[in-house]
Each structure stands twice: as C-alpha cells, then as structure tokens.
Amino acid sequence: MDQNEAKQMVEGVMRANPKDEEVFNEYDKTKTLTDATRKQMVNILVADMIELHGRVPPSSVRTNYALGIVTLFPYLRDPFSKLGYVSS
DSSP, X not given: OOHHHHHHHHHHHHHXXXXXXXXXXXXHHHSSOOHHHHHHHHHHHHHHHXXXXXXSOOHHHHHXXXXXXXXXXXXXXXXXXXXXXXXX
C-alpha cells in the first residue's frame, strides 16, 4: 500500500466516525493533538483495524495505518525515525 492509499484509508475510517471533526479541528488549529484527542483517534483506528483484521492484525496492516496517520497528519511524524513512525 502506498502513502496515498494509506492516507485515504485512515481518512475514510476517521470520517466515518462521528467524533472525527474533533480530531481534524484540533489538528487544523494547533498542528498537533492533545493526549486525549490522540487517544480518541487511536481508539477509532484500532477499533476499525480489529473489526477488519481480528484481535491481532498483521504487522503490515499496523504499518499501513501508521503510514496513513503520518501522511494525513504530517506534523505528527516522528522526527527521529526514517519513516516518520516507529516500526517494529
């Protein structure tokens, strides 16, 4: 999955959730997310991931979600990692 596909996937999941506006509005205003809003975003995405891929999604799926997050929200990139997110 390339960056654009990952971004579209994450954006689609977020937009399908009623709490998405809170996340997008905060990011647009501050270019970051508070811990509470970040946790809300993670909970939305993890719930989707588990629903589609089971309780233990493959690492490739988790990597695609991470890529989608840092592509959709570029200021959340990890400046110390090569890909912008911690991969394991």
